[in-house]
Structures are given as C-alpha cells and as structure tokens.
Amino acid sequence: MKGSFIMMVVVVVSLLNCYVECEGCLEEEKSLLLQLKSSLNRSIESSVALSDWAGQNCCEWGGVSCSNTTSRVFKLLLGTVGQEGPDVLNSKESVNILAQFKELQYLVLSGNRMGGSDILQAFCKMHHLKLLLLYSTSLEGKIPHCIRKMHSLQVLNLAGNQLQGNIPLSTFSDMHLLQELDLSGNQLQGIISPFTFSNMHSLQKLDLSENQLQEIISPSTFNNLTMLTDLSLSNNHFVGTIPFSMFANLSKLVSLDLSNNYQLEVETESPNWVPHFRLTNLNLANCKLNRLSGSIVPSFLSTQHTLKFLDLSNSSLAGYIPSYLLYNSTQRLVLRRNSLSGPFPLPHQNTTSLLTALDISNNLVNGSLPENFVDLFPLLVYCDMSANALQGNLPPKMGIGNLQFLSLSDNRFYGEMPPGLMKCINMGYLVLSNNRLQGEMLPGNVSMEGLVCLELDGNEFTTPPNISKTPYLVILNIRNNHLSGNISLGCLCISI
Template sequence: MDEERTALQEITESMIYGHDSNEYSYRSRFFDDCCRWEGVHCSPTNSQVIGIYFYFIKKDSEEQWFPDMSLFSKLKQLQELHLVGNNIGGLDNPEAICELANLQRLDLSINSIEEEVPPCWGNMPSLRTLDLSKNEFRGKLTSILANISKNIEVIDFSHNLFKGFVPFSILANLSNLKHLGLSYNYHLEVETEDPIWHPSFQVQHLLLADCNLNHQSGKGIPRFLSTQYNLQTLDLSSNSLVGNFPTWLFQNVSSVLSLRSNCFVGQFPEQLQSTLSTLDISDNHFDGHLPLHFDIILPQLFEFNASSNQFSGNIPLSVGELKHLERVDLSNNRLSGPVPGGLTQNSTLWYLNLSNNSLEGEPLAVNCNMPKLHWLLLHNNHFVGEFPACLSNS
C-alpha cells in the first residue's frame, strides 16, 4: 500500500539520517518491495505490514533517534512493534500508536527515552506485551497500571525513573499476567500487603529488585507468593527485606531465585529438594554450615552465590558433585578447611570465588582439571604450597 510504503520510508530515513553507509540503509533502498526489508514483516494474504522488528540498528550511532510515532500509526494492521536498542532519546506524538487497534506487542527496551508514558498505552485492547525496560521513563506508575487491559501478559518497566506508591491490589484482576518487572526504579514504593487483595493471575516471572518493596508493612516477603505455583523467576534483591531463611520459596520457584542484598537471617535448610538452576542469597545475614547433601537439595544448580554472609565450617564435598555447576561465589564468609577436590576435578566451572575466608591447605588439588575456568579468586585465605601445573590448561 502506498500509504504504508511512504510511512516506512519516512521512518527509515529518520532512523538512518547521516549514516548512509549503514547496512540497513543499503538494504532498504535496494528493495522497492518494503516487505523484503530487514525487520519488516507483512501479511501473506494482503501484504500489509504486521510486524516491525528493528533491533540495535542504531546502537553504535552517536546521534539519538526521535521517531515520530504517528508514522507507525499509519500501519493499520500492525501487531508487533519492536524498536529495541536504537539509541532513542524521545518520542514524537507517542499517543498516536494508541490508534493501532491490533497492536499486541510494544517493545521499546534498551533506549534512553525520557518521557511520561501516555495513559492510553495501558488500555489498548489487543496489547499483550508492554516492555519499556532500560530507559528513562518517568512519572507515576499508578495511573498507568490502574487502567491497564484484562488481556495484558507481560509488563516490564524495570530500570527506569518511575516514582510514587504502587499498591499491588491494582493488578489483582489481570488474570493473564505472566511477567511483571518493576526492578530498579529507585523512587518507587511497591506495596503488596496493604490493602488486602487476592490475585487472579499465576505469574511466571516476577522482578521486584530495588523498588522499596513493602517498606510500609514491615519489609516482609510478599505473602501472595505462597499461592503462586508457576513461578520460574523471582528477584527480590536490594529491598532490605527481613525474616528467617525463606525455605518455602524453594518449593514455589522452579528456576531462578535471587534474594541478594537483604537482611534475612537463619541457616541454610538441610531438608528440601528444589529444581533451581540459579540461587543468589549473597549479602544477607545467613549463618551456620552449608548443607552436607547439596547434590540432593539442589541437583540442577548452575549458578550459586552465597557470598557476604556468615557461613562457617567446611565447604561440603557434595558441592563438587553438582554436574551442571558453572559459577560459584562463596567469598566473604567464615569458611574453613580445604577446597573440596571434586570442585576442581573434571570441573565445569568458569568462575570460582573463595576469597576472604579461612580456607587452608593447598589451593587446588594436584590433579585438578578445570578447562572452562576464566576466573579464580582465592585471596585472603590461609593456603600453603604451590599452584599445580594443571591450572595451565584452564
């Protein structure tokens, strides 16, 4: 369609202005058929544009892009709009895309957009994904979230400049919600406990790091998580949360759990079994011994960070029996005894940090085998002897 071709030409010209050598510029001008342009998807039935996938086209450009969103609104059948990593500094006519009745996914992540979010972005009837993460969006989130559609599945506002008080109760009726990210909005205050509410959703990925979580209700772990049975990823880092070691979360979260930089206390549980692949409990006040049977408790563990706590005793031999382990950080604790030989023999590790403990004996076994190792930090311990020659194969 002539109108769509003209709009696409104006969009690409605004994007590549001053960069005629850009590969995208060459390709877009070489093909008269816009549906053959890289990043443009058209309907096979009527050739109207249904998807724009412009990823990192201007990532190395010194000039910021300020796209006119009214040009995108002329693509009447557009279902997906992805402008990720294009050095966007701001948007002209941002509310214009609310005219796109079929838009299902809007992804403006990894830019430098300094805007307030138009309220209509939240209640576009067909919208399933709204990803504004890693920008400089500002303003109060409550009005946006309060008007968001029953249909939304993915909301990610992480790494922005949003502010204000956000009660989770305004999300209660979003029955299709699968992914929610509010992390690293330093001026937000997120509250899950007051007022009392009951979620209609089963979320899979919940990212609530460094957003002043539950500071009005005692800095506890959100209670609604006990009824979330599909959680794959949970990040509650850097919120000054308090309480005992939250053993029950190991049963509710299946893949990635981060409790880093809080004020939790207690000992690592001995009796549980979890499918977690990544566990970060660093920078808390946990103490006692690490469990003897790590290989039974966390058999799928890929990454383990327990640094900056008060763990004592030996490193369990069973840590070396974890078949998928690639990253271990036990630094800044009170651990003693030798480094388990199994941790350095036929090892899959690429990162090992045991610094600032009271470990002793030889630093590594003579017959060590760590071919993937990139980082080895052992300083401030009580090791003696020499590094074995096998380390040269790392």
C-alpha cells in the first residue's frame, strides 16, 4: 500500500513536470502578452522585440521569462522595443495589463515613449516588483506618493524623463529593500530633506544628478545610508558650504560625484576627521574647494590608496600639487583650470605612475619636466599640460610609448624637437603651439603614421615639417614661425 502511494506521487509529480515543461506558459498569461503586444501604437510586424511573439510556448518569446515551478511570467524585458522606431505603449491600458501578471518581479520598459503625467502612479499596484526600469520613457509630472507601497522594489530607475516638483519627503524612506534609485536627468526641484532617504538602510546606489535641486545640503542627509557605495549629486544648483566629513562614516562608499554645482563650497580640512571609506572615483569639478582653509588640495586624498579617477578641475585650488596624486593608484587625474603652482611633482621614492590620463592644463606649474618623464609615466595615453609656466628642453624620449594625445602649448619650452617625438607611432594629436621651439619641425626620418592633428604655430621653427609619412593628417597649423619654402604631401603642395 505504501509503495503504491509513493508510485502515485511519482506519477503526479511527473505529470506536473510535463505540464510545466510541455505547456511552457499559462494560457491566461499568454493572452495577456498578446493583449500587451496589440497595445503598441505601431505596426506589430515592425517591432523588433515583439516580432517573435508567436507560437504555443510564450515562455520562449523574446524578453519573456517564466518560473520553472509555476510557469508564470516573472520577468519582462521590453526595453529594446523602441530601438528602431517610436514604439509607444498605450500607457494606462498597457500598465493595467502588466498589473495582471501575478508573479511579475522584473520589468524593463526603458526606451518606450509612454508619456503622461499620471502613468507612473499606475505602476504602484504592482506590489511584487523587485526591479522597475523606466528610464527614457517620457514620464511627466510629479513622483507619486503611492510608490511607497511598492515594498518589494530593490531597483528603481526613472532617469532621463521630465519628472518635476520636489522629491516627496517620505515616499522613498519607507522603501526599506530598495538598493538602487536613479532619478537623474529629470527636472526635479527644491531641497533634499534630511528625512527624504533616512530609513533606506539597504540603499547602495543613489543618483540625483542632472536635475534642478537647490539650496543647502544638510550634513545629516546621508547619515543613515550605511550601505551606500555610489552617490551622484552632480549638475544641480546646490549652494552654501558643506563639510566633506559628512561622508566620513559611509564606509562602503566608493564613488562620489558632486561636480558642476558651481555655487557649492566644499570644506575638507575642518573639522578634523578620519575617512572610513576607500574611494575609487571622486569628482569635485566646478565646485569651490577649501575656500576657508587656503584652497589647498584636500589632504584626505593621501589616504585614498584605491583611487582610480580624480577630477578637481576648476575648483579654485592653489598651492603645490602633492606628488602622491601622480604616483599612487590613480589612473585618470584632472586638475585643469586652477591656480596650482610650483615645480612638476616628482616621486618621493623610486616608483612609476599608473596614470593613463593626466590633465594639469591652465595652472601655474613652473620649471622643467624631468628628463625621465617617459619612464615615470609608462602607461600615459593622454597628457595635457598646456597653459602653464613650464620651461626648458622637452625630455629627449618624450612621445615614446603609449602616448596618443600630447598638448604642451602656451608654455616656455625651447630648443629643438626631441628625438622621441620622431618615433611616436601611436601619436594622434600633437599640440606644441606658443612656445620657443626652434630648428626643424619634423625631420625626414619621422615616423608618425597615426598623426591626425599637428599644431606647431607660434614658435621659432625655421624648417617646415616633413609630413609625407602622415597619411591621416587633417589639421595642420604652423603659422607664426620663421619658415620658408613649401610643404609636400604627395602631389599636394602647400605654400607657407
């Protein structure tokens, strides 16, 4: 008797498995998918993502995923619908259809022009959603309070729309499971209250960039976001002064972007504080740094040994450039448009830089470049040191290696072109304008096959360049030198 019962269970389970595997999807949800397909305001045949929505097993249709146990649709990826044309989901009708999927957890509609000022509110009834991507869907109006009822949401992306008004005070603070929130690229206004995100203990990524948020940021705004790894507040209208120490206890923070808040002052030196984070990306460009403490380069950066990208451009900095910025783990360093001075930084010990991009243009750096510049920066691809007070001969091996972009214009370099520049086969852009360089521009043995732009104007060269081996050259500026003769480029002859 016991054996018969077990046998019966096995048969039932087998039949159920066959039903799940053979039938594929439930008939009721297949019908819903076909209704959704017909709700598109364009010809079905021209829709790339929905063109294969045919056949018995809807779980095999493009962008559709079903549960292995219930056969119900749990994931819909329709974010590529608008790839080749103006697909428009008939807003309310489509959302009402979507709300009938009982186990739908992941929904991607990005790129569809849904529009409407109340369409976002229609999603609030989808209580089981874990991921909702609605970026670039032409959403309008205010963020509805009812979003707070979507308690299961872990990822919400509303970027690139036309959402307006304030960020609702308590809407997001009740979403305890939310890990990623992206509201960037909208028209949100007003202030960020300290209570707006206060209870979001799971939040890891928060992007409020490219809005119209304003007023002062309270130092306590992000205190409780202890899981936060990425924070972007760039391209807003924040004003006043904030202490950088407000981020000190966010121990998991790796990326912070406050850039392009032109009236925002950031103080990193006072009061004394110890950073508990290890940043990999920091962007403070176009903010005002350390106005109350001598506009110095933030000293806490000496503790950031994992920093890969640093942009402090146009941030009112003055004083010397600390050498650790050039010779630690940083790969991209941007310090342009400040008042930084002193000699070019050298390493404190026998070490080489990991920099692939260096921009210290439009500063007051003076003196000569080290003769072993190429050895110190073996990975450098992009280098802009224009508009400084650098002088002396160019390093003899300058240009050898990976360098593709080099601008040393508007300095005080003199002497002849270094031999290294004759062998820079990777160089695409070479700009040495407005110095005191002399002699032959490019000799006959030059090997610069990849050169696209050559600007040597405003120097004291006497012999025109040999550009017969630069087949891709499209920009040539050699005005205001002491040249005579012709320049030959194949059958083309350009008079000087």
